[in-house]
Structure formats: C-alpha cells, structure tokens
Amino acid sequence: MAATSSRMLRLLSLLQSRRHWSGDELARRLAVSVRTLRRDVDRLRELGYPVEAQRGVDGGYALAPGAALPPLVLDDDEAVALAVGLQAAAAVEVAGMAETSVRALAKVVQVMPARLRRRVDALRAMTVPGEWGAQATGGGVDPAVLTTVALACRDGERITFAYTAADGARTDRSVEPFRLVSLGRRWYLVGYDLDRGDWRSFRLDRLVGPQGTGARFAPRRLPAPDAATFVRDRIVDLPKGIAVEAVVQAPADVVRNRIGRWATVEDDGPRRCRVLVDADNLDWPATALAMTGAEFTVLSPPELRDHLREMGRRCTAAAGPAN
Template sequence: MEEHPDGMTDTPARLLNLLSLLQTPREWPGTELAGRLDVSPRTIRRDIDRLRGLGYPVEATRGSVGGYRLVAGAAMPPLLLDDEEAVAIAVGLRAGAGHAIEGVDEASVRALAKLEQVLPSRLRHRVSSLQNATLPLTRGDGATIDPRTLTVMASAVTGRERLRFAYRAGDGAETRRLVEPLRLVSTGHRWYLVAYDMEREDWRTFRVDRVSEPVATGARFTPRALPGGNGEDGENGKEGENGREEDAARFLARSMSRMQAGLRIDVTFRAPAHFVAARLPSVLGAPEPAGEDSCRLRAVSTDSLEWVALRLALVDCEFTAHEPPQLVEYLSDLGGRLTRASSAAP
C-alpha cells in the first residue's frame, strides 16, 4: 500500500477507480480527476503513468482545457461497469442468447457466462426479474432456451469440464448424458452442442432446447479431435481454438445432413444478389447472380418447409420457387390464404 498525504492511500483501488472514470467517453481534466479521487494532480499524473505502464493507452492533451482520455489500443482492457450498465448488458445478452437470434453466436454466450459469474446476487435477481417480466418478439420457429442452460454449457466448454444433463430426443425419449463439450454452435434460429458422449464413446450433437438440468461436474478433460477435423493447438492455442470452431460447425452440418434428407431449394429472386444475401439467413447459403437484377439460390435445408417458405417471403422481393415441389405447393397455398385474408378485410 502506498501512503499519500491526500485522499485515497490504496493505490490498486485508486487505479481501478481512475480506469473506471477514463472509460467514460469524454476527456477528463487532471484537476477534475484529482477532485473525484480526492488526491493531488501530481498523484493523478503518476497514476496515469502507471496505467500506461500496464498497457492502457491513455492520451493526454495540453492547454487550458487539456486532459486525459482512454483511446483504442491493441488489446481490450477490462470493463468496469456500474450496476445499471451490468444489468442492461446481461438482460440484452440473455434475450439474444435465449432465442438464438441470427448473429448472436457463441461469443455472446461466453460473454454472458463471464458476466453472470461475477454478478452480485442483488444484480442477478434484477436481471432475472426484468427478463421474466418481458416478452421478446422473435421470428421463425426457433425454440426458447433458458439462458442459464446456455451459460452453464458455455462455461463448461471454456473451462473444459465434463457436463452432465438430461436430454429429450425427437421421439420424446428421456436420457441422462455425460459428455465432454467441445463447442456451442448457432444455426441462426437454434443452438446445438457438439460434444463427445462418454457412455456411447462417440461424438454427438444435441439440440440445446431439448437439454435440461445441465451441471458442470468439475472433472477436467483434454479436448479430443473431431473426426476429419484439423483444430490442433497452435503455439499460442489461438489457432487451435479457431480450428475447433470451424470443425464443430462442419461436424454439425454433416450430422444434420445425415439426420434429414433436406429440402433441395431452387429459387430465383427478382433482385440483386447482394440485396437478397443481406436478408437471407446465412444457414441457407448465398445466392448467385443470374443477371443485372436477379439471382438464384440453390441450397439444401434441413429446416421445416414452413420456416423456409416464410424466410423466402421475408426477403421482400418478387421470387419464383422452382424446387422442391412441396415448397412450390406450400407457397401457392400460403399465397391463396393471404390473398383471401386481405380481400376479406372491410
């Protein structure tokens, strides 16, 4: 502990408070920082030098209105959040993760797991109360998931801990599983866990909305290599983590294609490819240009016929479905129902 004649004598605590102030998007005069922390401007200058020595890019400007501000650096500094900020972030991450909204991927779930790990009980209660009192509006037929299920699973993936849970299969059969979790993968409207099943001694994929009572056992494991994968650890491990993410996504895609024959979709859109690609879920793939103002999508989807039809309609442009016949028929019936609904309105 460093002794000072003025104000705060606990240097680590003072540095954390100073860093918290600097994370506010504004420029702080040295005198104002000194007043906030109840120390001298000389102590503030010395603390700024300490933060720079720790790798925080603190920029100083000279002049009568000069001051200090934290700028973007090479690495992400630890964020210091107040109660309201922590609750807002946790609620937002829970809402997105719980419905597997497209674009909210495993990184968001890992962030939520880290945040909830350190949330004080009073804030955790506020987060749960806010979420229970709100009803999000979601598209498609994505199943709702308890965010706690995702955070427990994400923590087990990150900590490389074996995971035990109850699982309900598609035919309704209930089983208990003990797995080594490799990755959580979002397809845009559902979450899946890719894991090594200890009892079956083989790799499996699990729909997270069918998982209940997940518990991290505390037993550590060394990640196994997926069949056909190449995600071995590099020198710093980063390369291996990226490799495992790609391997898990490919393994899930292969697993889903084996489970279902899939719909072989062939659709022509009366709009440029970039317009359509921005409005289609990535799981359906990218359309190919077929002229100046049209494009064609050829893909295989394991999702329901109804979901595919609705996602095509949500592109918001004219289109023609060529294949499969059941999709063409469904779109024709859907169009008829919509036409009758609109003509019947007063």
C-alpha cells in the same frame, strides 16, 4: 409483492443521480413504503448491483464506488434470452442490422452485473451458429441448462447429466463438453462421451441436470471441420427442408449482396438471376425474395405463391386505405 422492473429502473436511476439518499427520501420519490424500498434494494443486490446501506441518523443508500452503470435489470432467464436474440440478429446481413446488433450486444453485456455477464459471455463464445433461417430460439431449453453447459465448454470442465434418447431410454452421461450449436431451431451440445469413448451430439431439450464435476480436461481434436458440421452430418431429426426456386428480375450481384447469406444466387441473363433456397418454412424465403427489391417469379413450390398472396393481403390490410 416483488418490485416491478419499471420501479427498479427508477430506483437505479435515482441511486446513480447522486452520491447518497436517505431511505425516507428514496421511498417518497418512489411512492412506496420504507419496507418496500428495502425489498427493492435487496432485489437489486440479488441481481448483482452493489447497493450499500448505512444505519443511524445519517443512514441511507448509495451505489458502491465505481458502480454507476446504466440501469439494466435482468434476471438469468432474461439475460440469456436477450443474448440469444441479439446473437441471432447479429448473423443477419441486412442493411446494417448485423453491425447494430453486435454493438447492442456488446453494450448490453458490458452493463450487466458480473454474475450475469460471465454466463452470457460464455454462451456467446461457446455457441456455433448453424445457418440463417434455422436459428435456435431457446424454446424448450431451460436457460440454466444453456448457461451451465456453456460455462463448462469455456472452462474445459467435465459434466454429468441425464439424457433421454429418441426412443425414450434415459441414461446418465459423463461428457467433455466442446461447443454448443444452434441449428434447426434446436440447441445441441457437441462433446466427447467418456462412457462410449466417442464424440456425440446431444439435444439440449433432452438433457437434464447438467453438473460440473470440477475435473478439467485437455481439449481433444474434433473429427469435423467445426461443431455445426459435426451436428448436421450426424443428426436425423432436423426439420425437412422445402426447396424454393424463383427468378428475380435483377442482376445476380445485386441480389447476392442483399440475400446471399440466405440463398444460392445464380446468373440467369444480363439483368436477372435464379434464386435457390432450402428452408424449413415458407415465411423467411418469402421475406427474402421481397427484400430483393425487384420483380420475381416463383417457380417452386406452388404453395409459396399462396403464401405470398396471404402475406400481401395482410400487408395491404395493415397499410389501410390509400389517401
């Protein structure tokens, strides 16, 4: 049976607590057999933690010099998921959440094994976010595809892959990758298609088997201000937007400071403002309006009023009866 994450964290913690452990003592502390301990150690090595083993009477286990890192046991998929989640949270301008997420992401990446750190660093550096409310979650995309393409973008390496178009036609492509874009709850690759002699955007959930060719290329000039703009201007399958309009009983500057990244806020009197939002669902505009901390009136769409009533019902039920 594979080692559980909690036991491996405990093993890492013990290895960091002193210079050397005998195998028998470590096994007793973990309440496992010596054979299971060996498997746990092998798993840590697979994840990139340098655990040294010594044979003989004085044999045992120790972390290699300079490897006393805070414990973090992540496989490739978990590392990518964590990086995507924290990167999305870092874009949120809410009561210090962005700063906190950036700090957390920096700390987490710092203590990853070198192999995972290289992949996650490439994903962070090569991803261009679209806009809040339309962040890609990673669903439907193989994490190995994400990191392979991100590394190719960073290293300027041509890649090949199979691609399935919207009509179901499958073709082999050779591309100079430029950037990844998270937009409309999907991931896109922006790159120069060598077979077609033009820039293209590719949905990553339709991309199969990306492989580096080893061939490097000089960067070309993208015919757009940035990769996110390039994707938005050319794709036709983004989720349809919902136009939300509300009047908030608070000064525009106050509301703009709270939700300005998510909405257009216009003056509508000395102590009130008009909020305009284009969303692909009703959840986050409802949350944004509630976060203004002021009374507000929904002008459109009518469905948002029903949505707010249901949210209010759930919140009231969660709060329980008043004391």
